Amino acid sequence: MLRIYHNARCKKSREGLEILKNSGKEFETREYLKDTLDEKxxxxxxxxxxxxxIQLVRKNEKVWKEEYKHKDLSDRELVSVMVKNPKLIERPVVETDKNAVIGRPPSEIEKLL
Structure with a gap:
């Protein structure tokens, strides 16, 4: 099953959602700012x-620049920061049972289709 981690306010995320809709494949949408991910x-x-x-962090977000940019965080700490601040998670992300891609550019999503 395909799943998109989606933020409706993000243009790239909306483009990614459109690619999935046009693919004709079944998928589910998870609005990760409302339905947040846990650490696992x-x-x-x-x-x-x-x-x-760190490759999943949106480094231009205000909260990153103000609170975390200059800290030396472990991978585990970075995951915890993203769980607490889901806005920091790059979007969109599309996953299957085995793989996932960041949809930047949105055409990356086609690799999973």
Whole structure:
């Protein structure tokens, strides 16, 4: 099953959602700012993405710049920061049972289809 971690206020996320709708494949949408991920879910998603936690952080967000940018955080601490501040999670992310991609650019999503 395909799942998109979606923020309706984000243009790239809306474009990613449109790609999934046009694919004709079944998928579910998780608005991760409302239905937040816990540490286990986020860690599993990062593993599927085959990246480090810092690669999933939106570094231009105000909260990152003001509170975390100059701190030396471990991977575990970064996951905790993203769980507490889901706005920091890059979007959109689309996952299958085995893999995931960050939809930036949105055409990256097609790799899972």
């Amino acid at each position: 879910e986020l860690t599993e998603l990062i593993d599927k993405l085959k990246i480090t936690p």
